[in-house]
Amino acid sequence: MMRQLVIVVMIVIANKNLKRRENYRKPVIAGNWKMFKTRDEALFFILQVSEAMPSSKDVETIVFAQAPLMRCLIKRQGLNLKIGAQNLFYEDEGAFTGEISGPLLKSYKVEYVLIGHSERRAYFYETDEIVNKKIQAALRNTLRPIVCVGERLEERENNLTEKVLERQIKGAFEGVKAIDMKNIIIAYEPVWAIGTGKTATAEMADDACGFIRNEIEKLYGKLIAEEIRIQYGGSVKPENIEELLSKENIDGALIGGASLDPDKFIAMANAAVK
């Protein structure tokens, strides 16, 4: 009798562990350096943080740097830190002066590329259609996109957040195959929280990430929706990251300003180790 009870308990524990592993989404902490840091400053940062990054078994950490820095940073990135690109063009080659091609990034062994950041949408007129073409270009070149979506302040104030997110998600993933979704991360970044010091509350961020997950489920089904990683971005810093990451639908952070400081970046990467 006792033996049977022990076996039942062991089966229950094993099932629970299996379930936990099935639902496990490895956190991804990414720094968006925007148009900051010279070559020397960037190298100094990498030198300071590389050794202090948590194991890539527990957390994925990425720094998105300006394109000319790719080559020298990738050579020194270390085992637990990846260097990503902030942008790519949707054609693979041609007369597009100043643009960055997917094949070039690939030749530098870049793995991740940011697509649809609100600054690119606002200052470089990137529409949902362009975002979609860029995602296709990234996937064609076996790059992994972090796709940014998020509402502007007036849209939130007019209760349009979900409408905007729905439009951005549908537009971004038009024609993207289910099999490619495993290579995609989504970053929910409310525009009003970027670089402003105003963070969405953890509940607001979790609700929006949950809504996005739901939209992905409508497009691709439950399994893909449960597996896709969704980050929050918008004035994340060491003081608020733990609360944000404790939420069910938030699988990491995309960090601008605070990622420029090596000590803060180390602290935030380590906060993601559960």
Ligand code: PEP
């Ligand atoms: C960003 O650049 O994506 C961002 C979220 O910036 P910040 O953390 O400075 O708000």
